Amino acid sequence: MKRGRIFSGARPTGRQHIGNYLGALQNWVKLQDDYNCIYCIVDIHALTSLEDTRNLQNNIHEMILDWLAIGLDSKKSILFVQSHVPEVMELHTLLSMITPLSWLLRVPTFKEKVKLQPDNVNYGLVGYPVLMTSDIVLYKATVVPVGEDQLPHLELAREITRRFNNLFSYTFPEPEGILTHYPLVVGLDGKEKMSKQAGNDIELALSAEETIEKIKTAYTDPARRYRTDPGHPEKCNIYKLMFYFNSTSISAIAEECKEAKIGCVDCKMILATAINKVLEPIREKRAELANNPKYITEVLSDGADRARVIARETLIEVKKNMKLI
Ligand code: SF4
Numbered sequence: 001m002k003r004g005r006i007f008s009g010a011r012p013t014g015r016q017h018i019g020n021y022l023g024a025l026q027n028w029v030k031l032q033d034d035y036n037c038i039y040c041i042v043d044i045h046a047l048t049s050l051e052d053t054r055n056l057q058n059n060i061h062e063m064i065l066d067w068l069a070i071g072l073d074s075k076k077s078i079l080f081v082q083s084h085v086p087e088v089m090e091l092h093t094l095l096s097m098i099t100p101l102s103w104l105l106r107v108p109t110f111k112e113k114v115k116l117q118p119d120n121v122n123y124g125l126v127g128y129p130v131l132m133t134s135d136i137v138l139y140k141a142t143v144v145p146v147g148e149d150q151l152p153h154l155e156l157a158r159e160i161t162r163r164f165n166n167l168f169s170y171t172f173p174e175p176e177g178i179l180t181h182y183p184l185v186v187g188l189d190g191k192e193k194m195s196k197q198a199g200n201d202i203e204l205a206l207s208a209e210e211t212i213e214k215i216k217t218a219y220t221d222p223a224r225r226y227r228t229d230p231g232h233p234e235k236c237n238i239y240k241l242m243f244y245f246n247s248t249s250i251s252a253i254a255e256e257c258k259e260a261k262i263g264c265v266d267c268k269m270i271l272a273t274a275i276n277k278v279l280e281p282i283r284e285k286r287a288e289l290a291n292n293p294k295y296i297t298e299v300l301s302d303g304a305d306r307a308r309v310i311a312r313e314t315l316i317e318v319k320k321n322m323k324l325i
Helices: 018-031 056-070 087-096 101-105 108-116 123-138 148-167 208-216 237-245 247-258 264-290 293-321
Strands: 005-010 036-041 078-081 143-146 176-179
Touching (some): 005 123, 018 036, 056 293, 087 293, 108 123, 237 247
Parallel strands (some): 005 036, 005 143, 143 176
16 A cells, blocks of 8 residues: 655756766655655756757656666656646646745745846746646645755645635645655765766766766865875765765775775776666666667656546646636
8 A cells, every 4th residue: 555646856857867866766766666656857847947948858858768777667657748748737827826926936946046047037937836836736746755955845835735725625635745865966076966067977878988987087085196195085075976886895995095005096996886887787778768769658658648637637626626617
């Protein structure tokens, strides 16, 4: 017996990297056994900051390949693209009528986005939390996996839900967050979060050789200018990544680093070998899936069909409760 329905989504950023894998995807795979999961590629959300959409379809395709390769299962979960179920946009319009503008203007990420894209402060950017709420409540999700930084968004979704239920009649369950510890995976430059834009990532789909080459470029402890310099593993990103991929030998590596018994080149090779070992079966599965584009289309189309059944039912209930029908 499953514990409830989960909704989670991600923007179509294309090929996924190990930051995505460690930060969310691994957890999504585990949740499939305990919950009815709906995982969505949120392409409409992407439009709030994307003016050039030429790569959008390709990004969606690459992303679903990675999702399936890491173990998201279209039999256990609903996997689909947000715009393939347009009911979400209808619900977004309806919920926007009951959401005070002041609630949206105080959202910290809105203020951040205004700074980041001052020439593209579009209407969708303000309404983003309403669309996010629509994503969740359209499918009557009861649980949303969140990192601590996303709690304010979820609270706003809960406020909108409560307001709707109070203004009309009880329609939506208030979504609960399950707090997940998402490790902050720092990029290979050691400076910021691993991301495609920063170019400091390791894509899951890279070959073993490409992975080794990427890791060779990684930033380590700056104190180790020479092989004989003692290191500070706690300041080194290679060491942090080792924790996720080669945790059994981590304490030995820390000691050897501190005593300058191991060089960074050797250490990077240990990490690259460990990452390649974990990614090998994922890459094989991905290559198999990439050879079968018909199957990928079917997965997304079947996911959208299953999502739409729930969406249509909810929307009829919403309209009845709002006396629109
Ligand atoms: Fe980092 Fe390993 Fe070099 Fe130590 S030996 S600084 S842990 S890469």
